[in-house]
Amino acid sequence: MTQDTLRYVPLDERCVAYDRMAKVLSFLGDNWKVRPTLNEMAEEFGLSPFHFQREFTRWAGLTPKQYVSAHAHAAAGELLREGASVLDASFEVEASGPSRLHDLFIAHEALTPGEAGSGGRNVTLTIGKGPTPFGKGVFLFSDRGLTALGFIDERPEIVARDGEHTGRAEADAFADLVSRYPNADIRHDDHAAEAFAEKVFEPSATVPVALFGTPFRRQVWRALLEIPVGETRTYGELASMIGNTKAARATGTAVGANPISWFIPCHRALASDGRLHNYHWGVRRKRTMLALEAEYGAARTG
Numbered sequence: 001m002t003q004d005t006l007r008y009v010p011l012d013e014r015c016v017a018y019d020r021m022a023k024v025l026s027f028l029g030d031n032w033k034v035r036p037t038l039n040e041m042a043e044e045f046g047l048s049p050f051h052f053q054r055e056f057t058r059w060a061g062l063t064p065k066q067y068v069s070a071h072a073h074a075a076a077g078e079l080l081r082e083g084a085s086v087l088d089a090s091f092e093v094e095a096s097g098p099s100r101l102h103d104l105f106i107a108h109e110a111l112t113p114g115e116a117g118s119g120g121r122n123v124t125l126t127i128g129k130g131p132t133p134f135g136k137g138v139f140l141f142s143d144r145g146l147t148a149l150g151f152i153d154e155r156p157e158i159v160a161r162d163g164e165h166t167g168r169a170e171a172d173a174f175a176d177l178v179s180r181y182p183n184a185d186i187r188h189d190d191h192a193a194e195a196f197a198e199k200v201f202e203p204s205a206t207v208p209v210a211l212f213g214t215p216f217r218r219q220v221w222r223a224l225l226e227i228p229v230g231e232t233r234t235y236g237e238l239a240s241m242i243g244n245t246k247a248a249r250a251t252g253t254a255v256g257a258n259p260i261s262w263f264i265p266c267h268r269a270l271a272s273d274g275r276l277h278n279y280h281w282g283v284r285r286k287r288t289m290l291a292l293e294a295e296y297g298a299a300r301t302g
Helices: 003-007 011-034 038-044 049-060 064-077 113-117 170-178 190-200 215-225 235-241 248-256 283-301
Strands: 124-132 135-142 145-151 185-188
Touching: 011 038, 011 049, 011 064, 011 124, 011 135, 011 283, 038 049, 038 064, 049 064, 124 145, 124 170, 124 190, 135 170, 135 190, 145 170, 215 235, 215 248, 235 248
Parallel strands: 124 185
Antiparallel strands: 124 135, 135 145
């Protein structure tokens, strides 16, 4: 699927498909060695082969067959880290734009230290929900850019395989972002958020960022942007990347404080044991993001 083709796949459609695609890719991650046929994959999820192929390809950016082949290619090189073998295929820099990560204006402090330090006093922000490729998102933004992005889980009670927190209900997700700027003038506008979502997830988009972080945190966030798509780094490795090998714990804290999920790829950071845990918006979503990137990268180099 080309960038031009992806450009016309409605974001709403990809958002609705997320829950089923997460399950599909988890299934393929567990069963790729037996090379299931298109008919077998479609039957597993109660779809016709035509509709399964169409939905998968429009969401992921490559066909089910390409996805399974990518698994085989990756396995031939080295075993992927736990969780990085299930779901990542379309939104890379040259493919569709949402991860045009090096176009982010990370150094741009659209919220001044004073504004951020005061909890957003005299700052006007808009919050609302809108579609993303990973389910419904909550967007907090100003006329200067994206301030925060989180995610909503319609069934946050789902228990992950490792027993960890899997996501946040709508009210919790809104409260989480609002709490970061308690003194800001925040208006709720879902229509504006939907329009903003279409703008930042548009294939050729550049994503302006309106946030403030300490110099150390901005260093860590820049380091996250330097992790190649399809790869991960431990907190210790990130600390080495910023030239502070003794700051692994502080680096982990900075990763957790990242306000803009997906675009600043904190999902690529792992603890020293390689486990996928403590992702703010749910282990299932982190596993999905990593796997999509891992398999897309393998498909491009295979």
